[in-house]
Amino acid sequence: MSNLDRRPAARELGGLDGTTARPVLDLLPGKDVILGESTHVRRLLPTLGRRMVGAWAFVDHYGPDDIADGSGMQVAPHPHTGLQTVSWLLEGEVHHRDSLGSDVRFGPGQLALMTAGHGIAHSEQSPHAHPRFLHGAQLWVALPDAHRDTTPDFEHHATLPGWTSDGLTTTVLMGSFGGATSPGAAYTPLVGVDLDLSAGADVEVPLEPDFEYGLLASSGAVTVEGAPLGRGAMLYLGTGRTSLRLSAAEGSKLLLLGGEPFEERLVMWWNFVGRTGEEIADYAEQWNAQSDRFGAVVGFDGARLEAPPLPPVPLKPRGRER
Template identity: 65%
Template sequence: MSNLDTRPRPTTCGGREDVSAAPVRDLLTGRVVPLGESTEVRRLLPNLGRRMVGAWCFVDHYGPDDIADEPGMQVPPHPHIGLQTVSWLHEGEVLHRDSLGSLRTVRPRELGLMTSGRAIAHSEESPREHARLLHGAQLWVALPEAQRHREPSFEHHADLPLVTGGQGGLQATVFMGGLDTAVSPGSAFTPLIGADLALTEGTEVRLPLERDFEYAVLAMAGRIDVDGVPVEPGSMLYLGCGRAELPLRADSEGSVMLLGGEPFEERLVMWWNFVARSGEEIARAREEWNTGTAFGAVHGYDGDRLLAPELPATPLRPRGRER
């Protein structure tokens, strides 16, 4: 999925100066951003004061939206470098096309994972015949230096491992990394976790965590208390590091997404749909996309590709200091 801002703000990410070594409870609210022709998203990352959680560098939550009489999601072909996109649905379907020739419909609780590597382009759209509701999240994972120039790829995994708890009241679908004894088949290039946690009403459970990871919880549906903090759908609770377990209590049937990983130490520059290490690299990728000299073509999308906007006047530089 794309960042469709026509005036995207450059974001400097990475480093460990803003990583809490001890548990915290910082509640983040999303910024409403239009996506395509008829979809709005709540952008949780990057957020004021919080740019990454582990290698997770971009989080959008959307829906539930009634699209019975609407085209639904319509994101034209656009490019990516230096990241992985993770498509995750609770309701609806998204048709993925990319410059590798991939054509796949991603459905609820299936993993659509695209690794851009050095360069890829893709589009995402609701199929012509689609479900009434659309609800999900789109996330990016920053690739480390050793992997960010790799060949691009696309994976689709419909069969994902589960973790249960709370006497059956918790069912966790592990879509990236590992949780407890379950490991996702999705390719991951840094230590991280992405899991969808569904809880029945009245469930209380303590989820095992890694002390060296930083974590956040994105609320998807219902009312869930996370370490004593009620988290409403479309908001995200940043939890810091130093936790061996996470208390969860469901006041109603609901679901949250657990995101985490080792703090990402490398300095990054993120602008529009590119994750890089310098402004010069961003400028080069933008020029190559707009002139059609790289990234390849996405075939089958009914519409024009999305051109990159103008770069900001100020130089794009990674900043930060070691914790």
């Protein structure tokens, strides 16, 4: 999914100076953003006070939206570099096309994982005949320097591993959790898990003490270590935890994201991840010039997105926190 902001802020991410070396419960303030023609999302990363959780650099949560009488998600072809997109649906269906020739429809519980690497373009649409509701999350994972120029790739995994215990059902999107390992390619130590809690569940889930974590309430409402977390909100949990206590009075779904703190500094602007402002400017120029770096998306009926003007000021290091 694209960042469609026409005046996107340039952000420098990464570095251990902003990592919280202890457990915390910090509520992350998100903001409402419109994507494409009509999709409203809650942008939870990057946000005021927190720019990354492990290698997770971007978190959008959208829906549930009633799109029975509308077109749903309509995001025109746009580019990416230096990252992976992780698409996760709870309701609905999305049609993905990219410049590798991928042409895939995916639905709830399926992993759509695109590794941009050197450069790729893609589009995302709700099919013409689509389910009534659209609900999901769009996530970006920053690629480390050794792999940020890797050959682009797209993976679609219709089934994913997980386990069920004591009113909790887990589905592992990325990395490993509780003995289950996702088939999705990962380039840094990280984890992404869908946690489905039944009404009345009171559970303790295992964590890695060297990972930092964030927890998004996709639906319902839960209590996290005694603190309430409502739908659409996200908690930053810090590091140093070996477990996490969760309880739910109603059926609820959570998205647990974690990983080793990302050591490298990187620049994220619009849909590009790089290391310098000059590099980002070059990506934008190549995209607008229709360079072979990104290729073309075949089958999309409409114009592609153009990169917006770059900020008028040079980029300055800001670290992981403001």
